Amino acid sequence: MSDQELDPTLAAFLAETQESSGPTLSNVSNKLTETGPFSAASFNANREESAEKQKQASKVDLSVTKFNPIEKFFEDKPMPYFDDPAYYKICLTGEGLPAQRVHQVLSKYLTCTDPKDRTVYRQQMVMAYWELVHNMAPKMADLNLPKVKRMMMRFGVVLPSLFTPEQKEFFSKVILDNTTGEPVYYMDEWFKEIASGRLTLSATDEVRVKKSANDGGSAEQQHLMQLKSKNDGKLQSSESFVNAKESERQMMENELLNRIHALCEHSTMIGLEPHRMPYTDMQKKLFAEIQERLRALQKNDKELAGYLKELEEAKAVSGSLEAKIANGPVSVEVNKGDIDTEFNTVRQMAKMTVGRQGNQFPVFTREFYHSTPQGTGFRENVLSVMSWVEEMDPGAFCRIHKNTAHRIVPYVLLVPTYGDFGFCWEPFDRYNRITSRGRIVIPMYPRDLKISVLMAVADLRWQVAKEKASYYWMEEGLTGQYYQYIENQKLKGDLKSYFISDYVLWLTKEVNGVQRMDKELRAIFWRFVPFNQQKKDELKKRSVVYQELYQRDINRSMSDGY
Template sequence: MSDLDDILGLPSKGSNNNDSPVDLNINPSFNDLFEDEIVDGNEVVDREEFEEITVFKTKPVKNLYDEKYYKRALQGEGEIAQKLHSSLAKFLKAKDPQDKTMFRNRLQPVYWDFIEALSQKVGNALSLEKKFLLRYALLLPTLVNRDQLENLSVIIQDNIHGEPVHYFDEWLEMVTLGDVNPLGSDEEPIKNKKSRGTSGLRMQKDKFSGALDSRLGSLKILQKKRSSAEKSIIDNVRELANHTQHPVFPSIEMGYTVLQKTALTDLINSTKELQRLDREYTLGIQEAKLAQSKLDKVVERMNDEPTEVVNPAIIKKEVNNLRQIHKMCVGRQGNHFPILHGSYITSNFNDIATREQILKVMKYVEDIDPGVFRRTHRRETHRIVPHIIIIPCYGDKGICWEPFEKYNRASSRGRVAVPLYPKDIKLAVITALADLRWEVAKAKAQYYWMEEGITGKYFQWFEERKLKGDVKLRFIEDYILWITKESVGTQKLEKDVRGIFWRNIPFPKELREHLRNRGFVYSELYKKDTNRELSDGY
């Protein structure tokens, strides 16, 4: 048996096994090799907040061990699959290092052309092998060792947590089905005469949906204020109704005490507050009804429109954007080989950035930086978790592609990418969230991002120090130190930067109280917080 046969898992000559994978030394018949197979797809359900992740693995998926995996992954994809088949064979057979590099470079664009062609069929429920090819970049299982293959086989496939964390194939499917808008870019949008009306309706839907979410968010805030005022009234009434006997006249109760008179004043103020809140609440409900009515009309019009066939150019553009994200996650000096190869990854399951591992890190970051997913719009703050797209690449860092959608700044999710095979999962996720932090603050400040908010304060410090390089990259590095080091009392940031972060990206109150006992610098920062609170300047 040749080395290539070993790599591909091909049987030796004389074997009676007729179910072996494709022999790359011959030109296979397309009728035999490429046939369509269909399985059910995935469904994503949204939730409000993170849950504690306790389960990270599931039962092994046997398809990954099937010797027909490679054949089924290429079935039905026509000429581009044959081209990929041929390019892979030349790359694997090459012995000379220069030839190996040459065929490797030729293989990469062919692979991406195949991914683009395969992506056009995502909405039609792909076979499990094709999904795994898109999701894990697993083209040929024999390119990874047994432990690495086992790690992939036990990854939980479905989004059981309902959080907006998506694998590569899931994101493409959502775009194809119209569940999410495509990734934005600076290029002119691709126009499709047949679908222009539907696209316009979708933009209106996003607009009214954002308005409705904003109104409902405001009503929730008013509900909390109303509940607080009502509780205050109940407590004050209880205080007022508690009387003691007069020491001289036992049959007579005492008058109101100083505390009860204070409670009476608070009761009057709370009643006025409830009246004010009720006026705002009534107006808010009317506005919410109006937004809901407009949204319902748009949805009704969309339902009356003929089913829109997704423009192939849109999916092509989406794949190109994802390919660009792939490059950004890897970096200029990184490994851009797009196919999963065992020599480029470890055999440790915990080194794979699965959906569950990413959610675990996101929860860790939010516990330290509670404002990381908070977005303020029209003086109201809401928790909005971004879409996380897991890119099958050997990247070192996550990136923020866009802080929110162009036509819905109020409630749309941002788009963040994290590499599936990073060197350090925690570092990759924190990098992505730091990038998100910066981009959201910058978008909020708009033209004044160098003067206002966290970006303005950090940029001014950067300029004062006459530092060189990209200010955002420096911010990301400092944010990583803020989360991983400063949060445990290890002083790694410069004094001025620590002050900027303490003020603009504050730790939870409990953590700040803990840190004040960990060193003089934290104690001083905590004292400044106390002084601001006393002067109502915080």
């Protein structure tokens, strides 16, 4: 990009810093006011509603069975954030040396014509930008933070002139607040949730440093929150089992009443009125059925009593923990060490979405952005793909506990990178393996958003299945069957990578009846990663291959081994 093509805002800003004694941003901060159209005061209207949705998204509701349909993908009218002539200045103001570094490197990168120097500046920009993000991350919890800083953190947009007009228009129409109630977060929202305590730190292999005695009770508060998280799993699980057993009891009682009513109906004896007929043969059969229902009710009552006791104990523990938390420090300050830890984790996540040989450039630019509006990793687009995945693979987000399937949608972090790899960071919280959410990461600017989401879901499915099988993961269930298949094929390499590749094939080709898998592999996926019943019924009519698999399902369902 030549000097003539340089953005006027950046050129003016560059001129200001060159005229000053050094490349500082202090002269800019004096020009900014807090009463402009993009100040924090103009964004207070929907805060309460947005905060309520965020709280709803952080809680697990086991009664929800599917995603709500996305009714609106973009706003009707574009927002004016990216048209603000002071956008670039507001982004960098108040961020100190990291902002100066970004300004210097970006200016050189955009004005450089030598390809070799441009490559050097591009690499320097990666480090400079992430230093700036590191500096800004703790500020995401500040409700008075200018909106344009959130836009930079969320989309990687430092300079709006790097948009094409079409890109600027649809980015301006992105729905900013989480109105879906689902745990899908942009990067600025992620740090905000971490700072607020609604989201725990992502798991790492590093040993956590013990808090000192000067932390003012924050360490104890965190310990109590961990205990509460663990107990919440028991509470939600017990409540789910109680609801299931109560529904089962209601159904059996209705069946019992119907049979008793049928047993008590007697027709009048013809010629011997008003005497009534004895039990018929059909009514005599009801005696055995009624006894069977009574035994089932007795068993149900015993199980229900046990779950109610567990629920009562979990509620008592929950009340005790909530009381202790309430009696703790009224306001616990954002722990900068925790934010730093999470930043390092998010930085690693961003690298993983790109891969070793991918494009690490962190700033949004039309030069590298090649997605469509529907193929960009906006929240609504990602949820739409996840909804489709769950429709095709009903067990995608299910976790089995005591033979009961719990639907638990993972936390989703959308990172503004040019990567193609979605992945699962952790299958569930280490303190609550029953009902806690896992964490998956999706790049926002991939070549194919559906493939990226499928990779993340496949990774989640593999890790959940592996944790469920525990020590026997090479022998039992999905992971055991797949491991033995790979061993028989004498394939070398990462087992999980093979599975992710096959899962993508399963939900892009086989789901449409395009046979790309080996017979043995298809049988494994048909049994352990089954399509919905409607899709199975459709596929069995298209090929003998699927018809045989369908018949196996029927045979297994009639036996004890299913």
